[in-house]
Amino acid sequence: MNLIERVVAISRRRSPWICRLNAGSCNGCDIEITPLLSPRYDAEQLGVELHGTPKHADIVLISGTLTLRSREAILDIYAQVPNPKAVVALGSCPASGNVFAGSPLVLSESLDSVVPVDVWVPGCPPRPQAILDGIARAAKLLEDGATKSQLQNWLGRLS
């Protein structure tokens, strides 16, 4: 890794831009993101900035139960995020479907089967500090080049 790549990697950790993706959530997890960006929890001191479009984001926060229809949307939006990228799954729903598991249009499987997830933040909903911790972890992974999508690209280049 040369000096410029190193600087780019560090600045990526120091300023991770995030994009929210509600995959069928009850809005609980999304409501917890709002205080995270407010002065009380102040995610912006870590350089976290919320962006409306996935094309500007480094980290995608995915919340909510996966449904048949949101599966396509997740894949579509995930493809629009520029590399390198990290995915943080918020709450219990992406991991299992939570109380909605077994409903007719709900995919009762973990988000890992749709897109590679780097950090799971448990909670229903998770507290803002847990989400902040998850984002910080994902930013560290981005710097180290250790997110699942980065590792996959790296393996792809080797073969």
Add this chain to the structure above:
Amino acid sequence: MAMLKTILGNLLRPSRTRDPADMPDVPPVYRGALAHDAARCTACGTCAFVCAPKAISFTQDPGVSVSWHFFIGQCSFCGLCAQNCPTQAISLNADVPAGMDSAAGDGLRLESVVHLQPCTRCGAAHVPLPDATMAVLWGTEEAERGYCPDCRRWAASARLRSAFVPAAAEEVHHER
């Protein structure tokens, strides 16, 4: 000039926002991850029955142990399990579960093993009742403490029989 003063003052002052490490405290009644006390569990299955998202399950190793499984990735932290547990074996921690790197896997799963004990009368393996429950039911010295449910039923009916037919009490002693 005033602006310059403000800028200089702010340069020397530390940050006025909270550090990431200096987070507001979690309220004491916050419902976080579950804790399970195997010594109090009777493996009655009430928690698994009331759990709406099916985060709690039981598996058994026949004759050896019963395991209580909890998958935090499926929990909605409603606290129904702790509320309904007849022996207060389940409690909800106030601390926040941290982020997990692994997929809905090992770090998120909790297992607690309840070891079976042989019945002191017939030898059948059973889940022992918690000490507090046994103390209420039979005091601390009673022989029935180590009985399996079947033997407890037998002992209760033997006591009943001896109350009606005093002669039968002798038989009971011979049987043992």
